[in-house]
Amino acid sequence: xxxxxxxxxxxxxxxxxxxxxxxxxxxxxxxxxxxxxxxxxxxxxxxxxxxxxxxxxxxxxxxxxxxxxxxxxxxxxxxxxxxxxxxxxxxxxxxxxxxxxxxxxxxxxxxxxxxxxxxxxxxxxxxxxxxxxxxxxxxxxxxxxxxxxxxxxxxxxxxxxxxxxxxxxxxxxxx
Numbered sequence: 001x002x003x004x005x006x007x008x009x010x011x012x013x014x015x016x017x018x019x020x021x022x023x024x025x026x027x028x029x030x031x032x033x034x035x036x037x038x039x040x041x042x043x044x045x046x047x048x049x050x051x052x053x054x055x056x057x058x059x060x061x062x063x064x065x066x067x068x069x070x071x072x073x074x075x076x077x078x079x080x081x082x083x084x085x086x087x088x089x090x091x092x093x094x095x096x097x098x099x100x101x102x103x104x105x106x107x108x109x110x111x112x113x114x115x116x117x118x119x120x121x122x123x124x125x126x127x128x129x130x131x132x133x134x135x136x137x138x139x140x141x142x143x144x145x146x147x148x149x150x151x152x153x154x155x156x157x158x159x160x161x162x163x164x165x166x167x168x169x170x171x172x173x174x175x
Contacts, residue, residue, distance in 0.1 A: 032098060036064050066098045067157040069167045077169035084145045084173050090138040094157040104160040105134045115150040147175030
């Protein structure tokens with residue numbers, strides 16, 4: 001499925017890890033049913049070659065236990081005048097998969113990103129990114145937000161096999 005072959009300077013430095021995710025096409029282009037058909041549940045082999053030429057192998061288990069998307073309760077999508085300090089972001093617990101089966105959530109990830117990116121290289125763009133335990137459905141944010149600023153809010157439900165589902169909304173702070 002994927003070949004990564006570091007060359008030149010990178011080959012000498014090696015790689016410690018790799019993470020990638022695909023674009024998320026609309027269901028009209030590629031539905032969840034299409035995904036499940038193209039990628040059946042099961043154990044997938046992973047192979048590689050270490051920096052010293054020795055082989056690496058492992059496996060990853062892929063399931064169709066995709067959690068429902070979290071429902072964001074506050075701030076509502078498009079909200080304006082959101083407080084700068086002690087903002088309590090809240091969402092409903094995720095208890096089911098997209099198929100309606102019970103789901104084991106291992107945690108939630110909350111990401112707040114300033115919409116306007118002033119840094120041309122993107123390295124200093126303010127991002128608030130926190131993982132919380134599965135028994136939480138709220139998070140207080142202080143000392144991060146700027147007055148009169150638009151933000152994107154993402155909340156991810158993280159499922160025990162590694163599947164995750166994201167909800168996205170937007171808000172603007174007071175001032």
